[in-house]
Amino acid sequence: MALLVEPKQIVVPGEVLADDVDYLPGQYTYRSDKKIIAKRTGVVDIQGRAIKLIPLSGRYLPRIDDKIVVKIVDITMNGWLMDINSAYGAMLNSKDIPRFVRKGEDLTQYYDVGDYLRVRIFNVTSQNVVDVTMKEPGLQKLEGGRVIKINPHKVPRVIGKQGSMVTLIKEKTQCNITVGQNGVVWLKGPTLESEVQAVCAIKKIEAEAHLEGLTERMTIFLAEAQ
Amino acid sequence: MTYKKRFDGRDWLELRPIEAKAGVIKNADGSAYFKIGKTVAYAAVYGPRELHPKFLQNPKTGILRCYYDMMPFSGIGDRVRPGASRRSKEISMVMEKALAPVVDLREYPNTTVDVFVELPQTDAGSRCAAICAAAIALADAGITMSDIVSAIAVGRVDDKIVADLNYDEESYEDGPVADIPMAILYNSKEISLLQMDGEISKEELARALEIGIQVSEQIAQIQIKAIKDKYMVNNNG
Numbered sequence: 001m002a003l004l005v006e007p008k009q010i011v012v013p014g015e016v017l018a019d020d021v022d023y024l025p026g027q028y029t030y031r032s033d034k035k036i037i038a039k040r041t042g043v044v045d046i047q048g049r050a051i052k053l054i055p056l057s058g059r060y061l062p063r064i065d066d067k068i069v070v071k072i073v074d075i076t077m078n079g080w081l082m083d084i085n086s087a088y089g090a091m092l093n094s095k096d097i098p099r100f101v102r103k104g105e106d107l108t109q110y111y112d113v114g115d116y117l118r119v120r121i122f123n124v125t126s127q128n129v130v131d132v133t134m135k136e137p138g139l140q141k142l143e144g145g146r147v148i149k150i151n152p153h154k155v156p157r158v159i160g161k162q163g164s165m166v167t168l169i170k171e172k173t174q175c176n177i178t179v180g181q182n183g184v185v186w187l188k189g190p191t192l193e194s195e196v197q198a199v200c201a202i203k204k205i206e207a208e209a210h211l212e213g214l215t216e217r218m219t220i221f222l223a224e225a226q
Numbered sequence: 227m228t229y230k231k232r233f234d235g236r237d238w239l240e241l242r243p244i245e246a247k248a249g250v251i252k253n254a255d256g257s258a259y260f261k262i263g264k265t266v267a268y269a270a271v272y273g274p275r276e277l278h279p280k281f282l283q284n285p286k287t288g289i290l291r292c293y294y295d296m297m298p299f300s301g302i303g304d305r306v307r308p309g310a311s312r313r314s315k316e317i318s319m320v321m322e323k324a325l326a327p328v329v330d331l332r333e334y335p336n337t338t339v340d341v342f343v344e345l346p347q348t349d350a351g352s353r354c355a356a357i358c359a360a361a362i363a364l365a366d367a368g369i370t371m372s373d374i375v376s377a378i379a380v381g382r383v384d385d386k387i388v389a390d391l392n393y394d395e396e397s398y399e400d401g402p403v404a405d406i407p408m409a410i411l412y413n414s415k416e417i418s419l420l421q422m423d424g425e426i427s428k429e430e431l432a433r434a435l436e437i438g439i440q441v442s443e444q445i446a447q448i449q450i451k452a453i454k455d456k457y458m459v460n461n462n463g
Contacts, residue, residue, distance in 0.1 A: 010458070013372070014373040028370065032413065039371060040368060041453055057366060059255060087276060087334055088276070127285060127336060128334070128336070
């Protein structure tokens with residue numbers, strides 16, 4: 001007995017992945033005696049001797065350099081508190097926005113409670129205290145449009161290789177789309193129909209992300225919808 | 227009078243028919259339905275999420291909270307008063323303790339994972355069904371777990387050792403009864419819940435526990451299948 005699973009197989013916590021010291025436990029797996037056991041519901045990914053899991057579900061865990069879509073929930077003396085669709089909140093300091101903010105100025109004239117922003121995480125502590133910044137090109141307030149939430153583990157599939165999937169949806173639906181790593185998607189289109197179409201497409205990718213041949217199916221789906 | 231044949235005609239070690247399904251509650255991060263015989267449990271997992279009041283937070287790890295509730299119409303006799311009772315609080319606590327050894331929330335300090343279990347219909351073995359449902363729901367929610375927890379009641383009815391007692395057997399009147407709910411980890415076969423109600427000899431207890439560990443395997447297989455099935459469906463859209 002050695003390897004007990006195939007690449008891309010779906011496994012659940014407690015499932016034995018390999019029974020051999022030749023294999024090494026990767027992310028979300030652990031070793032017990034000779035066995036390597038899964039710790040999470042996910043898809044098997046074997047790289048050389050290491051077996052790791054790509055999670056299928058679970059909430060977003062903030063990581064440095066992730067670009068995310070956030071909602072402002074509160075304003076403090078020196079910045080904004082925001083909901084990042086995670087177990088933790090995040091802080092945007094007034095000195096981390098592209099404009100100069102004078103001391104004691106009213107912060108609501110820049111961003112108010114309920115606004116959506118595109119930001120980058122620049123620091124996460126061991127206790128998951130999150131700091132975000134907007135001092136970077138492309139990070140701005142998201143005006144109008146609509147926001148949907150998807151499973152954060154499906155975000156890479158919604159974006160596609162070099163953004164191929166999201167570009168496809170953008171072209172077919174004429175929508176402006178921003179996909180945050182935290183699973184919050186902001187989109188704005190010329191018409192209501194186009195927005196609904198884009199939402200349907202994203203939901204379809206989310207539902208079928210772990211199945212093969214996704215790009216072909218999406219091309220057909222979007223062509224049919226036209 | 228001895229107990230010759232089980233009330234529902236099962237073999238002594240046969241379990242009631244089991245059904246399980248993951249992902250039944252869309253608003254939850256993870257959810258499950260678990261039915262064993264006439265006992266039905268729905269579990270919903272929310273989190274990891276912010277924990278308030280703040281003094282409950284643990285900066286080293288996230289915490290697990292369970293909530294067990296029988297619906298007013300779920301019992302065989304009188305209406306069950308909804309909400310926390312002495313009994314439901316106890317079961318909530320033993321559920322937490324049965325699941326705690328496998329869940330690993332060190333990645334999520336200061337947070338909580340909440341597990342809510344509702345039972346629309348019960349016929350004994352409700353805490354076991356609740357734990358089984360909760361384990362599926364936790365795995366579905368993508369919580370890091372070192373193992374799957376399966377729970378089953380074993381015990382004796384009169385002079386027979388039986389697995390998975392139903393309400394009629396639990397309330398058998400013509401002889402001594404022992405009801406032993408237990409939770410077993412799938413890989414290590416460790417026991418994370420062990421309670422007993424009734425009387426049983428030392429030898430019989432040892433045999434009953436062995437049987438419990440054996441039959442828990444069947445439940446674990448059903449639980450694993452339930453989680454996998456959620457992702458196997460709609461292959462062609």
